[in-house]
Amino acid sequence: MAKKVLVAQGGGPTAVINQSMVGAVLESRKFRDVHLVYGAFHGVRGIVDEEFLDLTRETSHNLELVAETPSSALGSTRDKPDLKYCQEIFKVLKAHEIGYFFYIGGNDSSDTVRIVSEEARKANYDLRSIHIPKTIDNDLVENDHTPGFPSAARFVAQAFMGANLDNWALPGVYIGVVMGRHAGFLTAASALGKKFPDDGPHLIYLPERVFDTEKFLADVKATMERYGRCVIAVSEGIHDAEGTPIAVKLAKEVEKDAHGNVQLSGTGQLADMLCDEIKSKLGYKRVRGDTFGYLQRSFVGCVSDVDQREAREVGEKAVQFAMWGDSDGSVVIERTGFYSSDYRLAPLEAVAGKTKVMPDEFISDSGTDVTDAFRLYLRPLLGSGMPDAFRLRQNMVPKVLKK
Amino acid sequence: MAKKVLVAQGGGPTAVINQSMVGAVLESRKFRDVHLVYGAFHGVRGIVDEEFLDLTRETSHNLELVAETPSSALGSTRDKPDLKYCQEIFKVLKAHEIGYFFYIGGNDSSDTVRIVSEEARKANYDLRSIHIPKTIDNDLVENDHTPGFPSAARFVAQAFMGANLDNWALPGVYIGVVMGRHAGFLTAASALGKKFPDDGPHLIYLPERVFDTEKFLADVKATMERYGRCVIAVSEGIHDAEGTPIAVKLAKEVEKDAHGNVQLSGTGQLADMLCDEIKSKLGYKRVRGDTFGYLQRSFVGCVSDVDQREAREVGEKAVQFAMWGDSDGSVVIERTGFYSSDYRLAPLEAVAGKTKVMPDEFISDSGTDVTDAFRLYLRPLLGSGMPDAFRLRQNMVPKVLKK
Incomplete structure (x- = not known):
């Protein structure tokens, strides 16, 4: 029939x-x-x-x-x-x-x-x-x-590859907030935009690990002291030890929300609040936050x-x-x-109804980076024709006036 | 010598x-x-x-x-x-x-x-x-x-092409905030992501025109009534009749800023504040705002x-x-x-030191769209291999239960 x-x-x-x-x-x-x-x-x-x-x-x-x-x-x-x-x-x-x-x-x-x-x-x-x-x-x-994940991951990797180059040219702190409420795979994909050892993202915050604001500020400070700049990938789902999303927590502390409600997606609040923390607590001036939002899943041509x-x-x-x-x-x-x-x-x-998160073997001991096992896992999924970034060699010219 | x-x-x-x-x-x-x-x-x-x-x-x-x-x-x-x-x-x-x-x-x-x-x-x-x-x-x-402009314009066009498809699949209001403090060219490039007559961006707000919040809300309402969804491109530099940036103005009205200072770039505030206006004044539930931020100038691969x-x-x-x-x-x-x-x-x-803005012939009489003259101007600059979006034909099947 x-x-x-x-x-x-x-x-x-x-x-x-x-x-x-x-x-x-x-x-x-x-x-x-x-x-x-x-x-x-x-x-x-x-x-x-x-x-x-x-x-x-x-x-x-x-x-x-x-x-x-x-x-x-x-x-x-x-x-x-x-x-x-x-x-x-x-x-x-x-x-x-x-x-x-x-x-x-x-x-x-x-x-x-x-x-x-x-x-x-x-x-x-x-x-x-x-x-x-x-x-x-x-x-x-x-x-x-x-x-769907490999293409979104490719967008995130290419976005961080560019954000790192931009941050290298005009140094400061850069935060990119990536989708993923419970699983950090997409945020972790930011690491695939990294090529040279001093490239960002220097810090990656995943929902698989507890987010501690004091530790975060110390990480940023240490990175700034080491590289003079800091590129950070943050999952929208980062949360404290009790499981409260940081977006909600910071919003409560600073009471900045107009109508009492805090969204995780479709808003730039988490990036803005983390930037505010860095500016007010660490005193760095050039602190910029982007929320990749719907671009990471809908961008045509990646x-x-x-x-x-x-x-x-x-x-x-x-x-x-x-x-x-x-x-x-x-x-x-x-x-x-x-x-x-x-x-x-x-x-x-x-x-049905089950959720997979990143296995421990994909997350570095520091909790703010991925392992080679993750790179090996993700790289082939990104497909062919991945862009690559190149640098000038640092052949410095001797000074004349200020020898 | x-x-x-x-x-x-x-x-x-x-x-x-x-x-x-x-x-x-x-x-x-x-x-x-x-x-x-x-x-x-x-x-x-x-x-x-x-x-x-x-x-x-x-x-x-x-x-x-x-x-x-x-x-x-x-x-x-x-x-x-x-x-x-x-x-x-x-x-x-x-x-x-x-x-x-x-x-x-x-x-x-x-x-x-x-x-x-x-x-x-x-x-x-x-x-x-x-x-x-x-x-x-x-x-x-x-x-x-x-x-530099054509590549950034291509990013913006491809981003809105995707945002429109996403918004079509899951209808609501979507706002994308684009760089450009005085000149609206980059925001206007969003129109090049449009193909079918009901595609977004349905509304484009440029710094070359005075931004009126009441008019904006009326535009959004009319678009929602017509299409059941609304995609909006907004320049970060939109300002009122006195030249005060809307980002600063809205922030004052709602007193939301933590340290008294409002940035135009590197923050999602303008998008968030416009979303809040729409949600609170028009009552639409699904309202999302993205700020394209540094992605639009640094993304590798576009x-x-x-x-x-x-x-x-x-x-x-x-x-x-x-x-x-x-x-x-x-x-x-x-x-x-x-x-x-x-x-x-x-x-x-x-x-030296001079600034060009969009000529009147590139902006529609409504003030919220571009003209064909602008499309003719920009299209060749976007280069070869621009992505294209396709739709299914709406061959509807007759209902059986609810005839």
Whole structure:
């Protein structure tokens, strides 16, 4: 019997999430029992609202161009479905006679797939549900890494490569705040912008370690004394020993917030507050803070070709696992060489709702740097054509006046 | 008699300022009366401190690699020399028997060259002084545009192209704050990220127009009602009718600053304050602000090939004007076709210390958009290989449950 496929995208967009969507759409159409491929408009919200695009009527040429376009071409949502919401989803899937459900997203999305899968089983409805991984945070368990992360990591590495050169030319303190509430992978990627031994980032603060403001100020002071400048990468999720985000803590101490609420993303507050601390406590004048914000996940024109390829393949493999396999699950990426990868289907329960953070072996003993193990892990994911920075040799001319 | 050449870089780094430096260095060495080429370490500060690098001892291979590296490889300075400072500069040039002085920078730097040139003439010292243009602000008079601007403009266009896609996927209000205190060219470049008629930026606020907060809120409301989302490009230099920067004004009204001082750059305050205004006055929930900060001038891996070529050529032409001409001056870029450009030497007085802003013909009557004349002006400067964004066609599937 002819079946319908439904593809949806959830959570924050990435540079390559459309590769996964297009991979799933084009692969689906190779199977003769698939006669229609739908796309949910704005994720699970689109499903419950029955807002479907008929992707079967799309040209493969345009699909290939959309695949190369960052962000979620189907639209996304921040809705986090509970059991009732998932039952609504299932009701619509049944009404539209969907036989295959592919949901591209992070750990929240995988949990949605898990509940929908259970509902179908309970109702004895013939549905194959597959979760396709995606997140710039790189925090999905079972996966060596997740599609979207390598391109965002490349942006962060290139941004710090440039910030370091700028800070070298006009010395001072520079803070760059990077996304990642619980996992520090993306912030740690800043280290891949480093080439010469005195290059920044000189200090990296991850949510995997407790952030102590006094220690931070001492680190900055020591770096300034050693290099005359200091480039710092900070995760938006840094927190104190009790787990309170520093953004919230500093805002309380200085009472600077207008309406009493402190956001972690989409605001420059954490960078500004850390800059204020340095200026007021250490007295340095040239202290600048940037919050990379949405640029790091949406910038057009900074993508890893390895990430593109893998994002495409997890979409294709999801369809193959669905068509030829006999169980629901989550597609995961395994590293098989230096560098090669392969894919397998993990049980939804193994991935759903869990969060991976950076392992200790990736973080230096100082807690403010990464290890070579991390460099070895990340470098191949950044893909080909990474920019490189070069310096003039310091052949100094003897002085004439002030000998 | 054998002569020495001195090259220096001033002001904020750009993606292509090293092209100009390397252009001047390599071209100088083609002239047989030049026996040494020095580079001032950290701009005019390096000159008065007699900190010179002997660039004659650099390999041309490394120079080519440095040319491709963003930021100022010789280092820069924020010092703004007055007459006394310029006399110090001249004293050092004389002591080191410098015969040719090339200074790459913006309008402050051209003024330094003008004063040094006068000092040399008054002292009857044989010095040829040439200013080489550079600034991401694009605010040098006489020039069609300035090296460094096209690459920064490309970054801004690509950033807004991505921000628009992200905002389309997860609708809300997005504000991106762009550099440029007096000239809005870089903020206006955001319009080049726009493709489809409903794409953002939907609103562009330039320092060439008075910013009115009530009008701003009305614009945002109208855009939200029309598109269900709103992407806004704001120049850091927006000001009220009296010329007071909005960053300062809003900070006063809400008294949010910790130490009484408000910065325009290197902080996310303006974006945060505008977001607060929208949230509190219009009640929209998803309001996000990014400040592009140093990323827009230092990001490695986003450069216009047209900009690279022209930055290289202004460096080379500076040397040719110096060697074959009989006057000091400032190299300026002229547009000669669609697209072609050429170079001439303008009197230093014509460029020094003056600021160009966007002409009225580049700004739409609404004051919140650019004209086609501006698109025609900027597009060729962005260079080849500009990314493009594609969409899925909206072939909606009929509803089953909620017909």
